[in-house]
Amino acid sequence: MTTPKTAFGxxxxxxxxxxxxxxxxxxxxxxxxxxxxLGVEDAGRPGAAGQRHAVFLHVINPQTREGxxxxxxxxxxxxxxxxxxxxxxxxxxxxxxxxxxxVTVGGEPEHLLLPDSFQGHxxxxxxxxxxxxxxxxxxxxxPGEDNTSAPSRRRTAPPGVPDPSWGPRREEESTS
Numbered sequence: 001m002t003t004p005k006t007a008f009g010x011x012x013x014x015x016x017x018x019x020x021x022x023x024x025x026x027x028x029x030x031x032x033x034x035x036x037x038l039g040v041e042d043a044g045r046p047g048a049a050g051q052r053h054a055v056f057l058h059v060i061n062p063q064t065r066e067g068x069x070x071x072x073x074x075x076x077x078x079x080x081x082x083x084x085x086x087x088x089x090x091x092x093x094x095x096x097x098x099x100x101x102x103v104t105v106g107g108e109p110e111h112l113l114l115p116d117s118f119q120g121h122x123x124x125x126x127x128x129x130x131x132x133x134x135x136x137x138x139x140x141x142x143p144g145e146d147n148t149s150a151p152s153r154r155r156t157a158p159p160g161v162p163d164p165s166w167g168p169r170r171e172e173e174s175t176s
Contacts, residue, residue: 012069020072021081024057027068028086032059035087036067040097042125043073053103055080059087074103082106100124128160 003014015023036058043054057070074080082105084091094105095112102121111118120127157163 010067010069012071015070015072017072017074017078017080020055020070021083023070024059024083024086027059027070031061031063032068033087034060034062035089036060038083038090038093038097040101040103040123042101042123051076053101055097055103057083057090076102079104079106128158 005012005014013023038055038057041054041056043052052073052075054071054073058067059070060067072080080094080097080103082090082094084094084106092112095110097103098105099112099114100121100123102124114122
């Protein structure tokens with residue numbers, strides 16, 4: 001069910017999704033009553049970004065000052081059981097995971113950080129950051145963009161962004 005591994009003084013329990021809530025409840029009963037954080041990582045393999053997510057829960061036993069981290073992997077179709085009834089602070093983190101990664105936790109969460117009109121999940125690897133395409137990055141230039149040396153590579157657009165042959169971009173329209 002769980003496979004504990006310790007590295008750098010941190011114990012990580014790799015938990016099957018079916019055992020997530022039972023394992024969290026057992027650690028809470030064993031004295032890990034202090035909630036630290038719950039986070040999500042896009043665990044998509046190359047070519048499969050956004051299809052699997054790793055969920056981490058870190059809790060602490062205040063008596064021994066030892067932390068325990070639980071880790072499980074879920075797919076887009078899976079729902080993560082909520083642990084907010086065990087640690088009240090987890091509710092905010094669960095709402096953030098739902099909004100930023102599209103992870104289903106419990107019921108349908110209300111928006112936390114993004115406006116209601118926002119479409120998509122911005123922390124997933126498959127989310128296209130179109131602002132980089134519409135407006136050039138104001139920071140350091142890519143090699144070859146400063147016109148002092150030959151370009152070292154062809155400039156490419158993020159996946160899902162149409163190439164310039166599809167028509168003018170927003171900034172090109174506003175300058176004419």
